[in-house]
Amino acid sequence: MMGGSGTRFGADVPKQFVEVEGKPTFSYLVEKYAELGFADYTVIVCHRKWVDFTDKWIADLGLEGFDYCVVPGGSSRSESVKNGLTKVAEMATDDDIVFIHDTTHPYVDAAHLGDLSSAAANFGGATMAECQYDTVYGMDPESKELVSVIPRQTVVTGASPEAFKFGLIWPIYKEMDEEHLELYTSAGALALAHDIKMKIVPTDLINLKITYRHDMDAFRELFHNYYF
Numbered sequence: 001m002m003g004g005s006g007t008r009f010g011a012d013v014p015k016q017f018v019e020v021e022g023k024p025t026f027s028y029l030v031e032k033y034a035e036l037g038f039a040d041y042t043v044i045v046c047h048r049k050w051v052d053f054t055d056k057w058i059a060d061l062g063l064e065g066f067d068y069c070v071v072p073g074g075s076s077r078s079e080s081v082k083n084g085l086t087k088v089a090e091m092a093t094d095d096d097i098v099f100i101h102d103t104t105h106p107y108v109d110a111a112h113l114g115d116l117s118s119a120a121a122n123f124g125g126a127t128m129a130e131c132q133y134d135t136v137y138g139m140d141p142e143s144k145e146l147v148s149v150i151p152r153q154t155v156v157t158g159a160s161p162e163a164f165k166f167g168l169i170w171p172i173y174k175e176m177d178e179e180h181l182e183l184y185t186s187a188g189a190l191a192l193a194h195d196i197k198m199k200i201v202p203t204d205l206i207n208l209k210i211t212y213r214h215d216m217d218a219f220r221e222l223f224h225n226y227y228f
Contacts, residue, residue, distance in 0.1 A: 002026050002054075002103040003045050003073020003080035014047055015210050016103045020220055025106055025210070027057055028228055032108045034063040039099065041067045041091060045084040048072035078181035078190065082173040085166075089174075094167025097121060100187050104210045105160035106219050107227040109203045113161075119199035120163035125191045126199040128159035130207035156200055159207045162188050168196050 002016040016026045026044075033039060046054045055070045071087050073080035081100060088098055097120050101108075109128055119126035132155045138148035169187065172194050184190040188198055205227070210216055219227070 001045050001073075001077070001080060001084070001100060003047050003077070003083075014050070015216065016047075017050060017053070018216060020216075020223060024057060025216075025219070026054070026103045027061060028223075029101065029103055029106065029108065030058055030066075030068075031061060031063065032110070032228065033101075034061075034066040036108070036110055036113070037065070038110075038113050041088075042069075043084045043087045044068060044070045045073050045080045046070050075178065076182045077186075078173075078184050079178055081187055082176075082181060085170050085173050088166065089170055092166040092170075094165065095121075096166045097163055098166045098169065099161040099163050101161035106208065106210055107160075107205050109159075109205050112201050112203060116161065116163045116201045119201055120165060123197040123199040124168045125162070125164045125188065125196045126201055127162040127188050128203040129156035129200045130159055131156050131202050156202075157207055158186060158188060159203050159205075162186065164191065164196070 002014075017024045019025075020028070030042075030044070033042060044054060044058070051070050051072055058068065058070070069087060071083055074083050084100075085098065092098065097117050099116070112128065116126050116128060132152040134152070136150040136152045136155050137146045138150055139145065140147050164187065169191060172190060173181070181190075184193070192198055206222070208215060208218060208222070210219060
């Protein structure tokens with residue numbers, strides 16, 4: 001998933017195309033998945049103005065045996081997921097497992113991909129997640145005052161990828177219009193709203209999400225000896 005425009009990031013190009021050591025950020029994820037050979041097929045859902053750029057970059061990487069295509073994203077994240085699943089529907093069976101990885105999470109927890117796939121097969125849906133070990137507070141969004149302590153054992157932050165049985169998640173996206181898709185910030189949120197069980201697979205990696213420029217600065221620092 002890399003269909004966003006990165007308005008909060010504030011760069012001249014969407015954040016997934018910001019270069020780190022001469023290569024766009026997204027290319028490192030593509031290379032890692034290609035190296036692992038975990039997926040049978042990969043669909044890159046890209047900002048529609050950058051489809052040709054993305055396709056050329058991946059072709060120039062020379063990833064032998066990496067089967068993929070690039071499709072344009074939609075006007076919202078959920079619509080972009082739908083566009084990707086529409087392409088997947090051309091080849092997937094109901095029991096196939098589809099992974100959804102957002103490039104704003106610039107890492108691959110290779111050690112737990114098999115666990116995630118198995119969890120999705122058994123429960124219908126699963127997601128990588130980071131457990132919380134600090135004190136977690138509830139906050140009033142207007143006053144910015146703390147209003148409660150939330151038991152940290154009950155809280156996780158969603159990470160990438162999410163995984164689903166294709167036959168469960170695709171019919172939901174297929175039948176839902178754009179207006180309703182915009183209400184959901186993740187495929188996991190949509191799955192829960194439609195009674196698909198979601199299993200947590202804890203990730204050992206720092207769950208960095210590139211939203212603002214300081215997030216990219218953190219990624220640059222962690223790039224060599226941690227994520228890749």
